[in-house]
Amino acid sequence: MTLPKLHIGDLTASFPIIQGGMGIGVSLSGLAGAVAKEGGIGVISAAQIGFNEPDFRTNTVNANIRALKDQLKKAREKAKSGIIGVNIMWRGRHYEDYARTAAENGADIIFSGAGLPADLPVCVEGTDTKIAPIIGSPKAARVILKLWARHHNRTADLVVIEGPKAGGHLGYTREQVAEHANDGYEKEILEILDVIKEFEEKFHKKIPVVFGGGVFDKKDILHYLSLGLSGVQMATRFVATKECDASDAFKNMYVNSKAKDVTIVQSPVHMPGRALLNPFICAVRERRMPVTNCFHCLKTCDPGTTPYCITQALIRAVKGDVDNGLVFCGANAWKIDKITTVHNLFVELTEGQEVVRD
Ligand SMILES: Cc1cc2nc3c(=O)[nH]c(=O)nc-3n(C[C@H](O)[C@H](O)[C@H](O)COP(=O)(O)O)c2cc1C
Numbered sequence: 001m002t003l004p005k006l007h008i009g010d011l012t013a014s015f016p017i018i019q020g021g022m023g024i025g026v027s028l029s030g031l032a033g034a035v036a037k038e039g040g041i042g043v044i045s046a047a048q049i050g051f052n053e054p055d056f057r058t059n060t061v062n063a064n065i066r067a068l069k070d071q072l073k074k075a076r077e078k079a080k081s082g083i084i085g086v087n088i089m090w091r092g093r094h095y096e097d098y099a100r101t102a103a104e105n106g107a108d109i110i111f112s113g114a115g116l117p118a119d120l121p122v123c124v125e126g127t128d129t130k131i132a133p134i135i136g137s138p139k140a141a142r143v144i145l146k147l148w149a150r151h152h153n154r155t156a157d158l159v160v161i162e163g164p165k166a167g168g169h170l171g172y173t174r175e176q177v178a179e180h181a182n183d184g185y186e187k188e189i190l191e192i193l194d195v196i197k198e199f200e201e202k203f204h205k206k207i208p209v210v211f212g213g214g215v216f217d218k219k220d221i222l223h224y225l226s227l228g229l230s231g232v233q234m235a236t237r238f239v240a241t242k243e244c245d246a247s248d249a250f251k252n253m254y255v256n257s258k259a260k261d262v263t264i265v266q267s268p269v270h271m272p273g274r275a276l277l278n279p280f281i282c283a284v285r286e287r288r289m290p291v292t293n294c295f296h297c298l299k300t301c302d303p304g305t306t307p308y309c310i311t312q313a314l315i316r317a318v319k320g321d322v323d324n325g326l327v328f329c330g331a332n333a334w335k336i337d338k339i340t341t342v343h344n345l346f347v348e349l350t351e352g353q354e355v356v357r358d
Contacts, residue, residue: 001222002353006041006231008130008158008208011108013083014039014355015346016231017221018160019238020212021087021111022168022328023047024314026239026246029071032085033078034243034342039355043085043111044071046098048297051315060295061094065101072105081357083108085132089169090115091269091299099123111160114169114269116144121152130157136164136171138191145199155203158210160233161185161192165214167236167330169271174264177272181331184220185213186227193228216332218349236330237349243342247320251339253278253327259334265326268306269298276327280316284308 006016019035021027023045032042049071050056050063068086075084086102088095091114099117102110103124112120113134120131133156135141141159148154163185164170164177172180189211200207211224212233221232238244240254253276265281267273275281283289289308297311310326317325340348 003218003221003350004225004230005356005358006208006210007206008109011083011130012358013041013231014357015350015353016210016225017041017346017349018085018210018212018231018233019043020166020233020235021045021047021085022235022239023049023087023089024311025049025051025318026244026250026328027087027235028245029074029078030243030245031238031241031342032071033075033082034241035238036075036079036082036084038342038346039082039357040346041083041085041109042075042079043087044068044075044107046086046088046102047092048295048311048315051311051318057293057295060297061097064094065097068098068101069105072102072107076106085109085111087111087113088117089113090117093296093299096123103127103129109158113160113162113171114271116140116147118144118147118151121148121154132156132158132160134160134162135192136162137188138195140171141192141195145195149199149202155199155205156207158208158230159192159196161189161209161211161229162233163188163211163213165331166212167274167333168328169267169269169273170264171271174272177264177274184223185211189224189227189229214331216335218351221349236333237336237345238342239329239333240336240339241342241345242339246318247322248339249320249322250317250327253322254329254333254336255338257329257334257336262329262331262334266307268301268308268310270300273326274329274331276329276333278325278327279323280313280325 208230
């Protein structure tokens, strides 16, 4: 069976595959540009994106804004006419500054999760940038779409459902994660689709809905399409590609991992996160790691009590210090046994289906 295109208003992706944004520094222009070129939607993570800038420690916000503009420009050059999105975590400070920068610098779509991005519609005003909330439950879908309807008289252009098998921060309790260890979140997906339908009718507009979290191969993609979804969001599989912007050591952690290494860690964001077990996780389970330099990155983090600095832990990992950093991953990371190219991954996922652009 061939895969359908993904239509988001006037944007069309050749394949219904969105590469999930991965911070810090795991999905930048290298990965996003390559995915967009292959006919998927490539997504840059804006989370502390300026971490390689010389003034990142002293001038964090400006460094992030400069790097975001630069990464968008580079991704666009690589993607040719492909679709480039930016993922911005709502819990991050200066959210509106980053969202405006992304919109003004040509992001085709902004994805926002980890909270309710109430003011995202204002940030994209006057631009063509589309908006996509990332939600995990029917209640969250209803709350954000109601807020946007009431305060901005508009709705989402796309909705991402992120299930409990996703990587990075999870919008679920540990109990909910355990409860869904052996299913594909199907019951909740159908309930969420019912909620979205109400807003499609209200705004006379198609709102495509995609699902992310544990999607691994073409069989999984077809399964989710059969539920009435318009596509999938995949992240873990894109880590093990040459084009992924993380260090080889980070990618090799995936290749060498076993099922027992995929674990849940408490994050300073006050959400559980999924990551690969390493000496860093063992250490933070035993004791607090005092913050030596606060980057003021999160609205919800107190540097005086946080168990560790999430920015520092993620930067160490992405740069290759995988024993002393946090290596986020999805539930199926252990299934990965080699590093491939984005092109070959698309050939596998689509069974060689040709990229046809409109
Ligand atoms: C290394 C890594 C980092 C991630 N970082 C973010 C992030 O910064 N913001 C976000 O919304 N989602 C983040 N995610 C979640 C992905 O965007 C995606 O929705 C999810 O991992 C999909 O599940 P899969 O990895 O099983 O394909 C991250 C996932 C991984 C694996």
